[in-house]
Amino acid sequence: xxxxxxxxxLKGFRDFLPDRESERLAILRKLEEVFRLCGFSPIDxxxxxxxxxxxxxxxxxTDKQVYxxxxxxxxxxxxxFDLTVPFARFMAAHMAELPLPFRRWxxxxxxxxxxxxxxxxxxxxxxxxxxxGADSASADLEILLLMRRCMRTLGMERFTIHFAHRGLFNSxxxxxGLESRSVEVLRSIxxxxxxxxxxxxxxxxxxxxxxxxxIVQQFVQPEKSWTASLAKLREMVGPDDAGxxxxxxxxxxxxxxxxxxxxxxxxxxxRGLDYYTGVVFETFLxxxxxxxxxxxxxxxxxxxxxxxxxxLPGVGASIGIDRLMAALEELGLASGAASAxxxxxxxxxxxxxGSYHRVAEALREAGISAExxxxxxxxxxxxxxxxxxxxxxxxxxGEKEAEEGVMGLKDLRSRQSYDALALESAIGKCRELLx
Amino acid sequence: xxxxxxxxxLKGFRDFLPDRESERLAILRKLEEVFRLCGFSPIDxxxxxxxxxxxxxxxxxTDKQVYxxxxxxxxxxxxxFDLTVPFARFMAAHMAELPLPFRRWxxxxxxxxxxxxxxxxxxxxxxxxxxxGADSASADLEILLLMRRCMRTLGMERFTIHFAHRGLFNSxxxxxGLESRSVEVLRSIxxxxxxxxxxxxxxxxxxxxxxxxxIVQQFVQPEKSWTASLAKLREMVGPDDAGxxxxxxxxxxxxxxxxxxxxxxxxxxxRGLDYYTGVVFETFLxxxxxxxxxxxxxxxxxxxxxxxxxxLPGVGASIGIDRLMAALEELGLASGAASAxxxxxxxxxxxxxGSYHRVAEALREAGISAExxxxxxxxxxxxxxxxxxxxxxxxxxGEKEAEEGVMGLKDLRSRQSYDALALESAIGKCRELLx
Numbered sequence: 001x002x003x004x005x006x007x008x009x010l011k012g013f014r015d016f017l018p019d020r021e022s023e024r025l026a027i028l029r030k031l032e033e034v035f036r037l038c039g040f041s042p043i044d045x046x047x048x049x050x051x052x053x054x055x056x057x058x059x060x061x062t063d064k065q066v067y068x069x070x071x072x073x074x075x076x077x078x079x080x081f082d083l084t085v086p087f088a089r090f091m092a093a094h095m096a097e098l099p100l101p102f103r104r105w106x107x108x109x110x111x112x113x114x115x116x117x118x119x120x121x122x123x124x125x126x127x128x129x130x131x132x133g134a135d136s137a138s139a140d141l142e143i144l145l146l147m148r149r150c151m152r153t154l155g156m157e158r159f160t161i162h163f164a165h166r167g168l169f170n171s172x173x174x175x176x177g178l179e180s181r182s183v184e185v186l187r188s189i190x191x192x193x194x195x196x197x198x199x200x201x202x203x204x205x206x207x208x209x210x211x212x213x214x215i216v217q218q219f220v221q222p223e224k225s226w227t228a229s230l231a232k233l234r235e236m237v238g239p240d241d242a243g244x245x246x247x248x249x250x251x252x253x254x255x256x257x258x259x260x261x262x263x264x265x266x267x268x269x270x271r272g273l274d275y276y277t278g279v280v281f282e283t284f285l286x287x288x289x290x291x292x293x294x295x296x297x298x299x300x301x302x303x304x305x306x307x308x309x310x311x312l313p314g315v316g317a318s319i320g321i322d323r324l325m326a327a328l329e330e331l332g333l334a335s336g337a338a339s340a341x342x343x344x345x346x347x348x349x350x351x352x353x354g355s356y357h358r359v360a361e362a363l364r365e366a367g368i369s370a371e372x373x374x375x376x377x378x379x380x381x382x383x384x385x386x387x388x389x390x391x392x393x394x395x396x397x398g399e400k401e402a403e404e405g406v407m408g409l410k411d412l413r414s415r416q417s418y419d420a421l422a423l424e425s426a427i428g429k430c431r432e433l434l435x
Numbered sequence: 436x437x438x439x440x441x442x443x444x445l446k447g448f449r450d451f452l453p454d455r456e457s458e459r460l461a462i463l464r465k466l467e468e469v470f471r472l473c474g475f476s477p478i479d480x481x482x483x484x485x486x487x488x489x490x491x492x493x494x495x496x497t498d499k500q501v502y503x504x505x506x507x508x509x510x511x512x513x514x515x516f517d518l519t520v521p522f523a524r525f526m527a528a529h530m531a532e533l534p535l536p537f538r539r540w541x542x543x544x545x546x547x548x549x550x551x552x553x554x555x556x557x558x559x560x561x562x563x564x565x566x567x568g569a570d571s572a573s574a575d576l577e578i579l580l581l582m583r584r585c586m587r588t589l590g591m592e593r594f595t596i597h598f599a600h601r602g603l604f605n606s607x608x609x610x611x612g613l614e615s616r617s618v619e620v621l622r623s624i625x626x627x628x629x630x631x632x633x634x635x636x637x638x639x640x641x642x643x644x645x646x647x648x649x650i651v652q653q654f655v656q657p658e659k660s661w662t663a664s665l666a667k668l669r670e671m672v673g674p675d676d677a678g679x680x681x682x683x684x685x686x687x688x689x690x691x692x693x694x695x696x697x698x699x700x701x702x703x704x705x706r707g708l709d710y711y712t713g714v715v716f717e718t719f720l721x722x723x724x725x726x727x728x729x730x731x732x733x734x735x736x737x738x739x740x741x742x743x744x745x746x747l748p749g750v751g752a753s754i755g756i757d758r759l760m761a762a763l764e765e766l767g768l769a770s771g772a773a774s775a776x777x778x779x780x781x782x783x784x785x786x787x788x789g790s791y792h793r794v795a796e797a798l799r800e801a802g803i804s805a806e807x808x809x810x811x812x813x814x815x816x817x818x819x820x821x822x823x824x825x826x827x828x829x830x831x832x833g834e835k836e837a838e839e840g841v842m843g844l845k846d847l848r849s850r851q852s853y854d855a856l857a858l859e860s861a862i863g864k865c866r867e868l869l870x
Contacts, residue, residue, distance in 0.1 A: 005488060007742040008528035009481055010512065015525055017532065018476035018539070025467070025477055032460070037799045039776035039806030041453035041825075042460055046444055046558050047544060048502070050513075053440060067483070069504030072548045077445065090450055092442035097452065100826040101809050104453070109482060113507045123481050131809060138788050139809035145792060149799070249788065256789030257796065295645075307442040341474035353573050353684065356690030357580060362693065364472045364584070369756035371474030374536050374566060389534040391474075401820065 012114070012122030018339040021327060024125070026337035030153050031127055038146050039172055040103040040129050045086040047109070051078040053089050065112040083128040083318070084303075090134060092307030101133035107321070123324055130316025132303055137249035140299060142277045143315050144250070147283060147295050148262050150319065155333040158286035159294075162266035164248065166276045168243030168299060169267070171235060172219055176400075189220055190272035193292075215420055220268035226251045229265050234311050242319070242381040248280060277301040281317060291327050295319045340390035341369035342434050346382045348398045357401055359395060359423065366427050368434070387411055395428055409433075447549070447557030453774040458760060459560070461772035465588050465756070466562055474579050475538040475564050480521040480546075488511040488524050488778050491741055500547040514546040516755070518563040519738075526567060527742030536568035536743075542756070545842025556757060567738055572684035575714045575734060578750050582718060583697050583728050585754065590768040591723035592728075597701035598685065601711045601733060603678030605703070607654055607671060616642050624655055625707040628727075655703035661686045681714065685866055690693070710738040716752060725764050730754045774805035775825035777869050781817045783833045791836055794830060794858065800861050803869070821847055828865055844868075 009015060016024060035042070053066050055078065068078040080086050085108050091102070107127040115119045123170045129146060131139045144161060151159050173182045191199040197217070204213035219236055223229040230251065234244050247265065254263050271280040278299030285291060297317025304312045328334050343363055345356045356372045363370040371391075373382045379396070386394055396408040407426050409418040411433055417430055451459060470477070486503050490513065503513040515521050518541050519780065526537070542562040549555045564581060566574045567627045579596060586594050607615045615718055621644045627635040632652070639648035654671055660663040665686065669679050687846060688697050708714040713734030720726065732752025739747045763769050780791045791807045798805040806826075814831070821829055831843040842861050843851040846868055853864055 005491065005741050007488065007524040007739075009484065009528075010483060010485060010506075010510065011508075013483065015481070015529065016477075017529060018478060021477040021479050024479070029464075036774075036778070037802075037804045038795075039779075039804060041774035042451075042456040043453060044451035044456050046448035046450070047557065048441065048445060048448065050445060053442065056440065066505070066508060066817035067504075069502075071502060072499070073446075075445065078457075089442040093444075094450065094452060099820055101820075103806065115534070123483065131567075134809040136810045137785070138791070138807055142793055142807060142809065143786065145796065168700075203851035241823070249785075253792060255791045257699075257793055277578065304801075310666055327797065336493050339471075339476035344474075347573060350572070350684075353576065354688045356573070357688060357693055360473075361580065365758070367472075369472045369474060371538065372573055372577060374569040374577065375571045384643070385534055435553060 010122070012116040012120070013322055014121065014123070018034050019021050020325075021031055022322065022339040023328075023334055026335045027154060027321065027325065027328075028127070031105075031107065031150055034146065034149050034153050035105045035129060038103075038142070038149065040105045040146075043087075043090065043104045044108065045080070045083075045090050045097070045106070046076050047079060049080060049086060049089070051076040053307075054078050054080060054085050065114055067113060072190065081112050082110050083108060083126050084316075088304040089131065089307055091312055092304040092310075095304075095308070095310065095312070099125070099158050101131055101139065103129070103131045105129040113287040125321040127319045127321060128316060129318075130303075130312035130314050132312050132316075135278070135299070135313040137246055137253070139315050140246065141253050143297065143317055144254070144263065144281065145257075146261075147281065147297075147317055148259065150295065151283065152348065154324070154328060155335070156328075156331075157285055158287065159262070160286065161262060161265050161277055161283045161295075162264045163247075163281045164265070164267045164269040165243035165247050165278060166270060166280045167278050168233065168237060168241055168247065169219075169270055171238075171241055172233075175214055175237065176208070176215060178212065178216075185216060186270050186272060189216070189268055189270050191434045192220070192268060222266045222268070223265065224328045226255070226260070226265045229267065233267060243278070250279065271296065271298055275300050279315065285327060287331055288327055291323060292331075294324050294327055322380060338390060341371050341393070342393060343368060343370040343430060344382065344386040344391045344394045345370060345372045346379060346394050347373045347376050348379070349402075352397060352399075352402050355397055359397070359407065359426075363427065363430070366431075368427065368430055383410075383412060386417055390401065393433060395426060445557070447551040447555070448554065449558070455760075457772040457774040458769055459756065461770045462589060462756065462763075463562070464759065465542075466542065466585055466658075469562060469581070469584050469588050470540045473538075473577070473584070475540045475581075478522075478525065478539045478541050479543065480515070480518075480525050480541070482514060483512050484515060484521060484524070486511040489513050489515060489520050490741075492565050492766075496499060500549055501602070502548060517545050518543060518561050519751075522565065523739040524742055526698050526747055527739040527782050528746075530739075530747070536574065537565070538566045539586050540564040560756040562754045562756060563751060563775065564753075565738075565749050567747050567749035567751075570713070570734070572652070572681055574750050575681065576685055576688050578732065578752055579689070579698065579716065580692075580694075581730075582716065582752055583694065585730065586718065589759070589763060590770070591720065591763075591766075594697070594718055595699050595717055595721065596697060596718045596730075597699045597704045598682075598714055598716045599702045599704040599869060600678035600682050600713060601705060601715045602713055603668065603672060603676055603682065604654075604705055606673075606676055606678065607668075610672065611643070611650060612645055613643055621705050624703055626650070626776065627637070627655070627703060649712065657699065657701045658686070661690070661695070661700045664702065666667045668702060672748060677711070680821060685714065694740055702776070704764040706733055707774060708732065709733070710735055714750065720762060720766070722766055723762055726758060726765075727764055729759050773825060776828070777828060778805040778865060779817065779821040779826045779829045780807045781814060781829050781831045782808045782811050782836075783814070783831065787837050788833060789835075794842065794861075797861055798862065798865070801866075803862065803865055818845075818847060828868060830861060 188203040276298035280298035282293035283295040297313040406420040623638040626645040711733035715733035717728035718730040
């Protein structure tokens, strides 16, 4: 016998079996409908790009995680590691053909050679949505409302979208004389939710001394009301900061829309080392705080500056579909999208093949999903196949039924049988039992 | 100024702009619904696999086209070049967890470093569907019916699905003493549709001599009726060939289902050098014969023999989505799936932001797609944006309307305006105008 090849997948990569893939498709369809409702257009970009396009001329911190190689033509190419960089390249290339401000969404896989020990996948799916070509409170708000609508459409109720302003935080660090240490301060604040206040204080104290550490912690602490938070921020940064004005406009709109329970003005949100310059947001689940943010984003000054001199401000967010699926499953909110059809047409006699397929086609025309068992086997085998796959009903046509132009229907859940039904009655009975 | 990076894509790769991506998503959604109706489950596999898994231990003809490299861990990896090999690996890995016979579909991108001068893309999308774990006329027929349903669901009317039997053709070549030349004969027959009968004869004559060339051409020539074709094949191959019996069972079922106009028993179909062993099929469009087959497939003896000793016969087909999209566009059958929303809520006063977003959210709750123009700009600019994007209606709320709690509605197609509508009347009017 020939040597077999082990049918293994790469570490950090996964197969999606029917149940999980049906669930993923159901989530994507729901999000797609939300984007349609909100005027966001779908786009797609290549999985593989010039490494220079994805990494910039220098390359940086992320490089080590990027799948990069030489293709047959000797080109230096890489698999995309997010959907933002390809979108920037896309906008630089197609700006003239698109209506600006432009709203896009893109749901696709990305790849990072990350350490899988932290439970990370090396192939995962993101859904990104952005409005580019406008720097306004309205665009920021549209993304916030869209984030909320995505969560609710997926059945989430107990979530809060936290928002803050990265530019404001930078101004504040400037006033404190901490510009040069801002990377470290950002890192500490970004970790605070995980490590707790005390450890964060210790870290900040190490960076900036005890007094400034206390001031930073005071800054990031949300107050009892948004008004109080805004007043505190205004006091700590000065009255004319554009970030305060933006946060204030967004907050009052959310209050006007009576949505303040879904949102939280939370100055501790910084989005770590990302490239954001304006509002920033993260979404936390009340029942699964440990999972971290399931939908995050913010405003950037200039999306496509690597590729074009035309300034292109934007705001957007990204949903990590794999983390979201894990959360929905844990919360019992998975839709249980069935990939099984409603009816199995059993095969009792090869000779009656034509009848079996005619009945199946008639059911499909009536909008009822159906399959024909592909071989003549014992009925018990066929029913057990149906049960394993999750098919609730079976139609049985033997010699006698075929002669009389009728069929038997069996509900595999209740074990109840219905005999000698003509096609139309069988379809009606199926509809009734499936309701 | 900093040097810019040219925002180019790799040769053979493409961006999908909103119109084209909307069209692609619409096609995929329609096919997804067909698969649901017919009991096929979705699966997904990694884009990247061990090269050994995709190429076998030896590697072969296709290797040169495969994107293959070493990852960070030094693993020899490759991008999938079709959806069949990953499916074989998938079945070997998960057979025990799946209901057999198993019906799957998989729609995803694949990559081949092909010569782009022939108008081929290096990144393209396939939709595959298969039934594995059964070798029966019923399974063959189910795939043929599914191919027909896919075409019709996409709006195709004038197509024919040609079917034949590769095993039968092999038996025939055996009887002619041409086993050792069968690869060359298959290649010639496969090209016949493109190069014509005369050139095919010349090629066959070179391979097998004039007499055998004539016999081969007689074999592959469809007769006036399926019965006549079957009689000829039976005479030329002998009565007991399993291929004849299979073709005969399939043909009579198709006739019984009154579908013989969608199908053609055509012995010239061989699927070239592919691995098929039973029935083979190709789909041609009457109005676009030159584009070649848009949906092809066949039966294979043993899907997963590289990875497991368990025999897994199957039958399936594959749709080349890029070629299909080109065909639909050329035939004027593109669905024109709009990615534009129905309503633009214009922005006249930044101060009224809350009202604009409240109206947009109310429209979305009513199932009407809407977006808020994100900046305060001249109305003419906003209307021209709407027209460029294809948004048919605009809602206008100025100072005065806001005070009175009403809005203006403008139909940008007819230029007709409707004034002072309360929210509910505006929603009703929008519904009426969008009908």
